[in-house]
Amino acid sequence: MALKDVLPVLRNEDGIRAVLGILKQRLGERLQSGADMRAQHAHTTTYLPAQLPDGVAFPDSTEEIALVVRACAEHRVPVIPYGTGTSLEGHVNAPGGGICIDTSRMNRILSVNAEDLDCEVEPGVTREHLNTHLRATGLFFPIDPGANASLGGMAATRASGTNAVRYGTMKDNVLALTAVTASGEVITTARRVRKSSAGYDLTRLFVGSEGTLGVIAGLTLKLQGIPQAISGGVCPFPSVEAACATTIHTIQAGIPVARIELVNALQMRAMIAHSNLPYAETPCLFVEFHGSDASVKEQAEAFGEIAADLGGGPFHWTSIAEERSKLWKARHDAYWAALKLRPGAQGISTDVCVPISRLAACVAETEADIARSGLVAPIVGHVGDGNFHVLILLDPANGAEIHAAEAFVERLNMRALAMEGTCTGEHGIGQGKVAFLERELGGAVDVMRAVKRALDPHNIMNPGKIFSV
């Protein structure tokens, strides 16, 4: 199945053959070219057709990443950086073949500087691995995109998730990067400091560049203190509008909400069935507050009052860890719950983000569109940021359904753009949203192209992604 045309990239057969030879010699078993391994690394958890790399390298160090990139640069062969393969827009596909760099062996936590609230990690460390390692320090890394993704991949795609309303996205939580450039040079983008005005912000140029400017080989990350207390709960609303208005008022009131997640009525139906939740099938907000004991109580009560004023409630909240965990497990399982709405269907996740004042209208229009289209497609949203996801449940063998889904995704993106929004709040462009990026930013994409050509003149770094060069 193919929902979209992807950018073509020419194959350089001679170069690929030469690089495979060089890397087999240099890396031995850590260069794999079997069909299964290659297919596994093009398994992109997307609707896009798999496009396999010709080899998968497993470097052990920054120097080995540089070795692979230099060989590829010399022979003009594509390099596709790979973390855990959980990105959603075809980021790890290899439309022109080439060498996939799997960073999973680079999974060391190099330092934790508790006084500075930062740490240095290799790119293959996953966020769960890091947080398990940090537990004894009283610190945690807040970005949670759902999947147990690698931190290198999360930086490359500018990931965010449920905590972003309070703690920001990867752009806000990466202090510095070690990167291997397209020519195989190793650079460090910044020092291990909380802020700097020293030159161009290369850290944030690489964060979100989706592997098209170089390979992330190391990260210095900002950490947060684990809050003394956490409270949270679920609040039902009569409408998406009331839930969104409550979100706006909560943020305007300066309540430092840590998570505020919209679950629409259809998704609630799925979660009630899957997780046995004691709620009705109406739009709900899942909220969480971090702070001192007194502060999380105060925040929860203030939120409850705002919700009640806007027709929501009753808001039941708790500070008891087990009860909270059950709620957030249900929220995290939203994808699996939704799949059960249509057994056997494939789930296609897409995301857009709009100014929060437009969110209620955007979600309501999208729900109406889904109803008209005859699609089964529940909605969840990081509403504090104006970001929401639609999960389209498709029969991949049904051409008419695929066509309807394609047309729906196009309307969804154009609707978000018409509301001053963006075609992706956190999934990235990859192969799937190339056309929408052009419509979103116009001439700015030419500036991105100029940067790309300057840093990767032979277009070897993850070609065919973000924009045509």
Add this chain to the structure above:
Amino acid sequence: MALKDVLPVLRNEDGIRAVLGILKQRLGERLQSGADMRAQHAHTTTYLPAQLPDGVAFPDSTEEIALVVRACAEHRVPVIPYGTGTSLEGHVNAPGGGICIDTSRMNRILSVNAEDLDCEVEPGVTREHLNTHLRATGLFFPIDPGANASLGGMAATRASGTNAVRYGTMKDNVLALTAVTASGEVITTARRVRKSSAGYDLTRLFVGSEGTLGVIAGLTLKLQGIPQAISGGVCPFPSVEAACATTIHTIQAGIPVARIELVNALQMRAMIAHSNLPYAETPCLFVEFHGSDASVKEQAEAFGEIAADLGGGPFHWTSIAEERSKLWKARHDAYWAALKLRPGAQGISTDVCVPISRLAACVAETEADIARSGLVAPIVGHVGDGNFHVLILLDPANGAEIHAAEAFVERLNMRALAMEGTCTGEHGIGQGKVAFLERELGGAVDVMRAVKRALDPHNIMNPGKIFSV
């Protein structure tokens, strides 16, 4: 007086003459080339020698900025963007002459979107103008670098200041920019949304680029709700070490301090004399807390306990606006107070930033260095970020003093770099810190150069700043 060599830029006399002719015709009185006006725009509040532009343009619109840039691009003439001229490292000097673009006429606030907590402004709007305008909305723009700088200039230099520990720097508070590129194209870097993963982060590439990639012609800014309550006070410490340790513990404890400013003993002496403060001449922390009534009380008490445990105090705090204002006025007047330590002297402000765990050592060694050097140089610091300033009070006619100050600044920067720090936390590179940037980031500066050459192939945008091309 000249503390440093600055990067040379060749003058293009024919081009400059041609551009002056074109712009006089197009802009009339809004192109000024009198000596006073030119000198005023090279008054850089720095120790660096003034280097005057050949003309000063006062555009009224983005289109007029583009007109000026296109004329300069065609004739290969430097363009120097200018906000309020309060930058500290020679950013607005014109080493190769050219046209200064003064954005002061572009001072309109285009929209305030209270529900979205954002606003759109022209680049010449100052932060005080914006905050006065916002007052009735219950919102404010938190970044406060001290001077009443223009928002365009603050973005260009990645400014921060006393609030950064809580609210971040300009990089965290600019959602999108309108920029005129070196070829005179107008681009918008992002949509008006809280987050996006749509392509390269051009917003943060332009923030901190010091006018070397283009002219900032408009900004979409994130706003904050004015806190329900604010508390604050001053806490004396027996040593810089105790003050820094208190800062670290405060942040580790998750107290969301809004401001935490170190004032060393010499600077306290100056401020006590200038502002008649009832404190002793020992290192002090000026702190402020934002939140609900209950929360600011809780924060202040928790801070006071940490300080007492580490030998500090007594910590007197207040929620009364008049008393807080007096304290923060004293902190804001630190520069003027310090000048009185040596009447007739010129003040030279320099800044570095280190990991907070190294801050006490860095400040203590710097104090010892100042004592050994015979300089008069008080210290203030945004210690929550590890950032501090030294104000060297110099007799500009005394060559030996200038030499001593130059050597001290070099040692200060190398000390910060040796402690994993940066040569500038918030002032930027400009002309003054070019040599230190190379020592700080090495090969990464070559990547910056490649970006610069790609976006400004003729090196007309603020040439001679940040690095040699």
